[in-house]
Amino acid sequence: MKLNQQFFWFISLLAGIIFAQEIKIATLAPEGSLWGSCLDNIKKEVWFESKEKIRIRIFYGGKMGDEDVMVKKIKINAVQGGAFTGNGLGAITQEVRVLECPRLFRSYDEVDYVQEKISSELDREFMKNGFKLVGLIDTGFAYFFSKQNIKSLNDVRAGKMWMWQGDMLAYEIMNTLEIKARALNFIDVISSMQTGLIDGFYTTPMACISLQWFIEARYMLDMPISSVSGALVIAKTAWEKLPPADQKLLSDSSRKYLRALVLENRKKDAESLSLLKQNKITINKSADSAAELDALGRKVKTVLEGKLFTKEISARLDSLLAEFRSRKK
Numbered sequence: 001m002k003l004n005q006q007f008f009w010f011i012s013l014l015a016g017i018i019f020a021q022e023i024k025i026a027t028l029a030p031e032g033s034l035w036g037s038c039l040d041n042i043k044k045e046v047w048f049e050s051k052e053k054i055r056i057r058i059f060y061g062g063k064m065g066d067e068d069v070m071v072k073k074i075k076i077n078a079v080q081g082g083a084f085t086g087n088g089l090g091a092i093t094q095e096v097r098v099l100e101c102p103r104l105f106r107s108y109d110e111v112d113y114v115q116e117k118i119s120s121e122l123d124r125e126f127m128k129n130g131f132k133l134v135g136l137i138d139t140g141f142a143y144f145f146s147k148q149n150i151k152s153l154n155d156v157r158a159g160k161m162w163m164w165q166g167d168m169l170a171y172e173i174m175n176t177l178e179i180k181a182r183a184l185n186f187i188d189v190i191s192s193m194q195t196g197l198i199d200g201f202y203t204t205p206m207a208c209i210s211l212q213w214f215i216e217a218r219y220m221l222d223m224p225i226s227s228v229s230g231a232l233v234i235a236k237t238a239w240e241k242l243p244p245a246d247q248k249l250l251s252d253s254s255r256k257y258l259r260a261l262v263l264e265n266r267k268k269d270a271e272s273l274s275l276l277k278q279n280k281i282t283i284n285k286s287a288d289s290a291a292e293l294d295a296l297g298r299k300v301k302t303v304l305e306g307k308l309f310t311k312e313i314s315a316r317l318d319s320l321l322a323e324f325r326s327r328k329k
Helices: 002-019 034-049 067-075 086-090 094-100 108-128 153-157 168-176 186-195 205-210 236-241 244-278 290-304 311-328
Strands: 021-027 054-059 081-085 131-146 161-164 181-184 200-203 219-235 282-285
Touching: 021 034, 021 067, 021 219, 021 236, 034 054, 034 219, 034 244, 054 244, 067 081, 067 086, 067 219, 081 086, 086 094, 086 168, 086 219, 094 108, 094 168, 094 219, 094 290, 094 311, 108 131, 108 311, 131 153, 131 205, 131 236, 131 244, 153 219, 161 168, 161 186, 168 181, 168 290, 181 186, 186 200, 200 205, 205 244, 219 236, 219 244, 244 282
Parallel strands: 021 054, 021 081, 161 181, 161 200, 219 282
Antiparallel strands: 081 219, 131 200, 131 219
16 A cells, blocks of 8 residues: 555656646856856745746856847747846847936936836837846946056046847947947856956946956946846747746746845845955046036937937937926925
């Protein structure tokens, strides 16, 4: 009898594994990083709460390639989802890149307000292109880092900055700011700094630490360039295979842990400034005026209207910011 019970238990377990819906998710984030831990928490909760019906597998650290490759692999069902930065999201729909226009947001409160109001509109754009926007977040503000002593935009212009290959928004930012840039893959930044192909890069303070890019930099310009977007997306086909109750479970779990990621990320970003200083990174106040930088940011956004994203989504964002700022007065 005991042997029969063990056999029945084994068959039940095997059947659960076989008939569970598997969702493979790719990310550039290293395992154990904040992003990596967030995805791991979602995986565990969804597996448990779905009674082992949804099995999520995560491929960390760029194992599935750079983000443009990840998008292609989702389209051919090699993986079913991904945790992306704005660059990868732009490979799905460029409308989302409006959130990363330079000098757009003045605070995290503004970022939160706009993302909450605009996410459903962006989700419709993602669905048109075969993807479900499960959760939209920001991962901080990006800054310029360099081997050279950068104290102003003119100093940045004197060097060679990294630009993510295929990133039209980054291209327009660099072009408008008159910064010389080399288009390279994300994974080539450290080696390109070592060989002198580039002098600097842009990223958030925490990413600079977690990616180990700080080893090759000596200076940071304390001038936030733009908010950096991120999101968890899943192929529409994989999403629609889930019953409504399981869709809600995955959505609720993702939003819970993504929000926790945002709050922890903001805390760590502030702490990273101290870590950068401890690692002999000099943080220079920008010699440029805020008004001058804001004007350049508006110029970039105007150039991209109708080219990268629609004038309608751009106007919608402006309206939301005006609405928020009027309430704060």
